[in-house]
């Protein structure tokens with residue numbers, strides 16, 4: 342059953358106090374899919390991603406991972422998170438560790454791999470993102486693009502089934518955006534399941550298999566990239582995209 | 589040998605007669621200060637960590653109530669011991685324990701206990717602040733790779749908090765070296781008590797306390813230098829070596845971009 346959904350979100354809502362940020366969100370992710378979530382600032386994209394990774398607790402609704410509702414309190418959040426990685430806008434590399442240790446610590450402490458296996462694995466992924474020469478550096482000694490590539494390697498070293506990206510290039514200078522997007526393109530080609538919140542429309546159009554457009558906490562439109570970018574049906578989608586095409 | 593007339597001569601005389609006493613006194617001062625600071629740090633870390641355990645609505649009610657009570661007790665401990673003088677605490681604990689509970693503690697136990705519990709109260713606040721000052725992104729990064737709360741604390745948060753509060757630990761050690769002198773009120777023969785004895789016996793206050801001041805200063809200054817060196821060691825080198833033998837090799841791997849900077853800031 343390779344077409345079984347990895348992730349299925351049903352009627353997900355999230356409120357911070359009285360402020361409703363997500364309303365009745367529904368969507369599914371199939372293995373190997375690259376889902377890009379686009380939408381204006383404040384539309385709830387980050388919150389949705391954080392709910393998927395349980396960094397926020399959904400107010401209501403279900404997040405089914407292989408059919409199991411992980412929003413249920415009985416589910417072990419830590420072991421679920423070890424299978425679904427996340428890459429943040431601000432990298433969140435561990436400041437007290439070198440690049441290599443950043444990529445090893447999770448394998449050793451969470452996956453209980455031995456040091457040598459963890460090191461080899463970490464090196465392989467650092468190689469992949471082009472950061473192998475920097476294994477001895479501390480995060481504060483790297484540029485933003487380098488940090489983000491290490492963060493991607495750290496997530497990959499856990500060999501996750503799915504990877505979530507929250508605006509991975511928004512904190513980067515324009516010349517560094519390319520290096521990170523290149524890595525992500527490679528991952529997409531290799532068939533890694535990804536959910537990517539991004540403002541890089543050209544990237545979303547090229548790479549995604551599915552695009553979700555959000556506005557004010559609801560999914561206004563979703564579909565294939567050709568349809569969303571080529572012939573958006575929703576008025577809000579059209580307005581949102583026209584701003585990007587002009588700018 | 590009779591007492592010389594001049595200042596330096598008297599100091600020399602005191603040193604030759606009482607040098608070993610001064611050294612023993614200084615040794616006791618250091619022992620109490622170091623052990624007290626170490627145990628105090630352990631107490632401080634334990635209390636600070638408990639005080640920063642996150643509790644949310646989703647937690648079990650029993651856990652919330654229990655934690656609430658423990659946090660309240662710890663808060664009282666911190667406020668009481670920070671808010672009263674150590675000299676008064678020494679009298680209260682040492683003489684109070686024997687008068688009220690019939691518990692005659694040894695003078696050494698009392699000395700370690702009082703300094704530790706005092707340092708613990710100060711360190712608890714420092715540790716709490718140290719933990720809270722770490723960017724929440726660090727916790728999220730750790731959670732995102734599947735670390736539990738305890739793993740996150742041990743591997744990510746506490747090492748950074750410890751580094752940040754190192755100057756405070758050093759401060760506490762120096763304060764303790766100086767403040768052990770209040771333990772003389774319960775009869776701990778540390779450096780201050782020794783000096784007072786020597787000064788009183790020969791009526792040489794100026795000379796004896798000159799010696800004591802110099803010893804105190806040497807002790808605190810040495811400690812502060814050692815701790816500073818340790819801090820620098822924890823920070824690691826300012827530069828890192830590229831892990832490649834070919835220094836001209838393209839360091840970015842699969843794509844090209846402008847040459848990487850070797851160091852930042």
Ligand SMILES: Nc1ncnc2c1ncn2[C@@H]1O[C@H](COP(=O)(O)OP(=O)(O)OP(=O)(O)O)[C@@H](O)[C@H]1O
Nearest residue numbers: 357360362380381382383384385386387388389508
């Ligand atoms: N912890 C929080 N407490 C209260 N409100 C929050 C919290 N986190 C987010 N919000 C609110 O939720 C709304 C959606 O925020 P979110 O960060 O999900 O938007 P976004 O689509 O990711 O925006 P951006 O593109 O700027 O990152 C915002 O109005 C924000 O103020």
Ligand SMILES: [Mg+2]
Nearest residue numbers: 386387388508
């Ligand atoms: Mg966001």
